[in-house]
Amino acid sequence: MVEPVKDGESITTTFGYDATGNRTRLTDGRGNTTVYTFNAWGMPEATIEPATSAHPAAADRTWTTVYDAAGRSVADLLPGGVKRQRSYDGLDRLVRETGTGAEATTIDRVFTYDLAGRMTAAGTHDAAQRNTYAYNDRGQLLRADGPAGSSRYTYGDDGNMTARTDGAGTTAYGYDVAGRLSLTDDPVTGARTVMSYDAAGRVTAEEYRRPTADGSGWSAEGTRAYTYDALGRLAEDRTVSSAGTTPLARLAYGYDADGRLVRKETEGTAGPGVQTYAYDLAGRMTSATNGATTTPYAWDAAGNRTLAGAAAAAQYDERNRLLSDGTSTYTYTARGTLASVQPSGGSARTLTFDAFERKVADGTATYLYDSLDRMASRDGTAFVYDGGSNNLVSDGASSYTRTPGGTLVAAATGTTRQRLLTDQHTDVVAALTADGTAVSGSTSYDPFGKPQAESGTTPSLGYQSGYTDPANGDINMAARWYQPGTGAFASRDTWLLDPTQSSGRAHRYSYGFGSPLNGTDPTGHIFPLVIGGVALWKAAAALGGATVITAGAYGAAEWASNRDWSWPSSSSSSSSSSSRGGLYDLGNAGAASAAAAAMSAAATRFGAGSSGSSATSSRGGSSSRSAWYPKTRQYGNGSWTYRAAQPQPRVITSPPRPPIPQNPNKGKHPVPAPTRPTPKPDWGIKPGAGSHRTDGSS
Template sequence: MDYGDGTTSVSSHKSDGTELAKDSITYEKSTGKLLSATNANGIKTAYSYGDAANPFLQTGTETKVFYQDLADGTVKFLSDAKVTTTTAYDANGNVTKEVDETGETTTTTYGTGDEKNLVQTAVTTNRDGDKVSDLTYDYDENGNTTLEYEDVADTLSEYVYNEDGEVIEESEYEDAKSADSKGVLVSKTVSELEEADHEVEESSTVTQGSVEEVSTTQYDAMGRETESTDENTGEVTKTSYDFMGRAVKTVKTLDGNSQTETKVYDANGTITSETSSAGVTTAYVYDRLNRVVETKETADGTTKTTETAYGYADAQIHTLSGTKVYKDLSVETTTVNGKITRKTWTDGAGNAVRTFDGGIYTDHVFTDDGKETASILLGTGTGGEEKISISLFDKEGKQTHTIQNPKVDHGAVTVDDTSIVTKTSYDANGNEISAIDGNGNTTGYAYDDQNRVTKVTQDNISSTIAYSIGEDGKTTTSVTDAKGHINREVTNEAGLTESTTDLGDGSERISTTYTYDENGNKIKETYENGGYKTFAYDKKNRLVKTESYNAPDVGENTGERTLKSVYSYDIHDQLVEMVDYKVTGNTETAYRYTEYRYDSRGQMTGYAELSQEGQPTADDVSSHQITYTYDADGNLEKVTYPSEKNGVKSLSYTYNKDGWLTEIKAAVRSGSSTTEKVVRTYTYDAYGRVKEIKDYRNILGSGDKAVKKVYGYDSFDRVKEISSTDLETGKEMESYHYEYDKNSNITKKTEINNYPKEDGKKVNETKAYTYDKLGRLTKTVTTDHKNDDSQKTVTYTYDNVGNRMSEDDGTTQTTYVYNGLDQIKTATKAKGTAVDEVRQYTYDANGNQISIKSTKTGETETYDYDAENRLSEVSATKDGKTSVVQQNIYNGDGQRIQKTEGNQTTNYYYQDGVVSYTTDETGKQTSQNLIGTEGNIIGTQRYNGDNISYYLYNKDIQGSTTSLVKEDGSADAVYQYTDFGETTVTGENAAGNEVCYTGGIYDSTTGLYYLNARYFNPEDGRFLTEDTYRGEVNEPDTWHLYAYCKNNPVNYTDPSGHKAKRVIYYNKKGHGFKKQAMHSPYYKNSQVTFKSVIKKAQFKKEWNKIPKGTSELYLYLHGGVSCLYFDGSDLKLKELLALKKKKIKKKIVLLSCKGGIGDKNSVAKIMAKKCQCVVYASNYPYGLSYRYDKKKKVYYPRYGGKQNYYNHENPLKKYKP
């Protein structure tokens, strides 16, 4: 630190004295007033003092800002603007008016007399003068806030205090029309404090509607929490401390079962080791600056060692003006088990100008005020071809454009026809009001005064959303689509959905209602037809039983109980058993047991499914169990199958130093001997993209006969070509060439398939695709290059909500008629003017398609469903005779586990949600699929007595099977599909393969596809039943409950039968990041859901509405120790503790300052307990930016500053879409 004449400089140096960065401030010597501050990049902020009554109070700041614009195809990098803030004060020095950098103004008034320093009102307006917030406060005689009323959000909070000034009661109201009109009570927290012998016991009751949570906490004389009891569950947590007041042991006890966590500290008070309740021990080593330099995590006999090294180095960094030599960059290197996994080079201003992550180098370009404007992907080395992405920001720091593949010439950045540009515009509140995609299509949004979306417009087609709160405190959200059809959702005071209703055009309706217990757990789900499902929970609110009831018969009050599932857990809340029962009268018969096993790290090590009535023994489980082992990095290392037959017994996976899968080997058993054979190998290009795959087709025999698949990519890392060559013959057997538009829709696909034996069945064709402005497929032109380039054209038309109105293939014209619930009533097929067939459709009260009658054949297909609306039987009736075509049975997870067609029964067993193997009606194994690490089926074994046949799968870019290749290199079957998946199979098809279009299960007898949650009819291009996922209010294309892939089947797939669920919550702090993320290919492909939670009440509501099945939750929020900050008020500890428990399947990423601080009461730990999942959070303030590695399709959120992650995992690790 240097002191000069009115200037103070703070510099950071290397140990040899080399200066790394320098910040300086200037001040007025006579008064000490701060005049300016200049950061390491030379950005100066000037401070002014213009209040004569308060000469030492700052009244304004002025700072230079850097922003960009795109005009006439040229990017302009500008710094000619300055942002200012102004502050005014009253005579008491209280702030009366503040204007921030965006022009948002807050005007504050104060009381008189004893309340002269207490805020009475605080009104915030945006730059257009519209109110953003309007707060009014009341106080008691001690100056405690007793009332807080927010006029814009119509919310009111009341507080009651004890004699010590501590809050003992807090009530929150919505739909409050004034400070004197409370509105509807939605939440109430009551606390009681008792003190004895210097110890304090606090009892807290939080009530939200019918949901109540009660807890008791004891504190010792030093204010440390020593014991807490969750009165709802009975779980007691006791914490012990050492003589320094550090928590050394935590014991949780419930029903006599205890879980213990311990910590050990060094003399500096730093944790040196800790042991989890599962027995995982983590030891830490620190350097002289108390930074963690080594972490050793030990569990189940394996140790994961993570080392972090700190140093300095020069580097030649790529910029938009060529390369630049940076001196003395701060370099941080992370090594896991001896392999470098991440490395960052950071300049003196704290910007990470180069990163190495997952084997890929990326350079980053920042403005002087710290905004990342460009990322330059270099690949596996630093000298590779640059792949540049640009982000442009306005003066307020909001992202306005993204540019992929710009043209860069010595700092000049332009766009041309080979670039992809997206643009976003905002209103004065920072809400997105228009988004222009790469093709130039615009989506517009309108909002109410609470920043909720009220209108969405696409291609001049508008949909509206309305919100209302009733006297009972329930909120109704009404969505009106472009045809005037309405659906409604009613949520209670706790934010729990009580009903969803589709009203259509008013002539029909489908409604589902939900009831909850006092803990907010759903206990009943009732369908429109009167059928229902019940849910039961244990003390820890874990689901332990479900029962399903058919619709009631006429004259009876209750339906017949038909299904039951029972769930069991271990002490760590991991599911260990699911038992499914059929119920007839009072007789319960078990039919499927599912058993789960885990290691100390919580990784699944065993998974067994057994079809039997009696409780399985340990030997039973072992004989049916798929086992998993992992390496120290957590990568799947080996999968062992339970089959005792000859053939593949297990698969082993090998990774390179960057964690990329390079080889899959099989242990092949033949009699008493086992041979290791290579199943598949991968090679990658310089950008981490798959370059080549070799699939070995004769793993059951001798030799190494393989099919080589070579991949090529375009400038945007989209697959441009796939070529499959049989290495034994050297002949190209399949190839695919793709072209795309600027929304990455495939516009042309050329396919060659030489596998068919007959020349007339070989394929050489090009398909050209056309889309409308909503991204729906409207035309396909197929050119057959084998037949003189003859062409066939298929066209589609849709109504404004996505119902297919017509399909014309040039020979047959099909027209559709729908009711107000978007259900097909008729499909008429005509050839010219002559009607060839009319198909009549009917649906049940729950919205399930129950019949199709053909006037041409006279046949009626009938579909029956079980009590949970799953297709249970398909039958056909003609000339008064009915035959059963198919019967299906499901497990408690909704997976189809048995299919019977005629005399043939197929039993399905799963691995990670994918069919692993099948058995016949006698229980004999008929198949074993070989599955990769991404759930992709690579090959399959088929059993016929003692004979085994092996087939490998060839697939296109959508994951559709194109050919099934035998061991001799010929094809057992070749597959072709229409746009929506109508399937043609040629060849012997001895394997009886069912994995076809987009990897779905094809039921050839019905023509339907089983896509896990629902069945898809490719002929009509839609599902038979409604989607239980009801879409997002700001995304009209998610509202249609029967449509398949938004009517864009060429570019989207739907393996789950639902829309993919990934949820992002963000407030103002996360808004800029959200804009970057939502336009990235990662989130586009994942169809992520974004939720704006500017206000505390919005966050609480959205939290309570987190849907079942959500796998990942990201929180881009502003926070501190044991709290989250929102506009107008904070979400404090008690409110965090009162949040509704949710089940997040995988993880929460908490992108909030200091989210890990607070020990048990940190935001991270509270959420981990609430959601029973891993939480990633930082103990430090952070800077947030974003990068997407297009080559590997890997997303990297990036941070600036020191990090310390809860659970000692780094959220910077790659997340694959």
């Protein structure tokens, strides 16, 4: 595959395949080769990454998985002697996972389910540390209880969520006759937000109202208005108070012919008023101009960021791990987790990860996680989440309220109450006073998320609405921690990504394929491109194909691909698909959540409004959007086509399935061989026997 970069320069990526079509070799643009092998059932058998000076031995760059006779992955053997083991119940649902051999002790995780297959508990063997879930007779989540807090949910007759009660209070929701979210009553600010839509179903205004002094009604305090360009992309986002027409905060966007963001204007918030961006032919950002300052970016043939501003050229090893960037040097464990950061002339920062690839120590800070891989505490301060999602309710310093789709509404920090404004990248760019009449704090970011300018006060949620660690500036993106200073994650992606669309899409550490402002990474695994507020699934990574969601709504969605989930059965669809695994497609549950995440994030703010169906939000929570669902899995490839005029209303409110096992097979690449034959009695594999496989932790 030859990919142009600019005149006279291109990237060549080569692939090798076996006789059945399995991808067995990937050689990136730098000439480094990753090898894949497969077993007799056509399941991935090994991922062997290139040798490096720090880890030349094959054992330090090979990931191995053991299958049982039913084809379930029951163990992963990772470089450095790390081992993960899994147990399933009779319905092939993950019930226990353990890990050993990492730098830190790994706490077992245990899952239980009801007779309908819904997760009822996720935690450890210590019942006091479990998150529990209860449902109504329609399968909607009614209650989520955990060690640090609880959430309660109520629904209308049409299935739309009408109230959420958690540590921030009770947030109430109303809907119009089309089932779209029309009002939100926020307990933090005491305000009501009333939403308006145009004929295309796009949000055109959010009016802020507060109770009148005599309590007889509501008075308008301000309005946030949205306008769109001729292609349906968000063009302007303007917030004004009822007292005047001068915007309190204004964001405007411009796009190139490929739909990439090339201009952003801001008014009333910190940072330069105009920012412009340029890209190479491979879609990677080559410069960012903020006011009078231009920051150049350069990339090598494997998608590594080699230049960011005036710093010395960055150096990478053969596995695309950053070794130095002119200001710091970096070391890694054999399995690819960041082990240390040594600033020039400063003290080294040591990082420790457990066997589930979760960062448990970073310098002097320590972290604990629940069984859904959410950070449960930092230095003893408890974190609380909304149901089974990744949406923070409290980070110890602030509590947050949200729409049903997970979009931030407001934050309470001590006695300070603020209404939060996010841009189309979901960055928290401003905070208004509780009455919505003034900007009380704002932040601007460079393209990769490093704060550039700040004024006033804002909570700990920032770039991509993620929690930002106050000690090191890293951002929690669910499955992984992201470092905005380097534009890279602190651990390798545990999904096998698709390199066939672009050479950089196989990179396991980079954020956004070098195009950070044209999408978000809601799970730490996948980067859907978001253009004008609408998710475009050019990131077929781990999804197995290309998806395009048209601007404004899902109405004209038309796509065909190999995938492990299906549209709700209530939708009009035609499919012939095979899936892979048991009742729960644990290997791809996160992918389904990611797909739903991007769709809901786009529709919640700019797209289809509240169609009455639900999916995972941009931070992983349930939302009033349409969703894909993991299906039961069988070995083999299946393709199917979906065409629908409009998804049918349905609310999905159950917590997500366990987002890990950290199975090297997770994701659809390399693609398995044709359908596995039905096991026969004369096979050499006996019940309880293991099928050994070596595999890239994905």
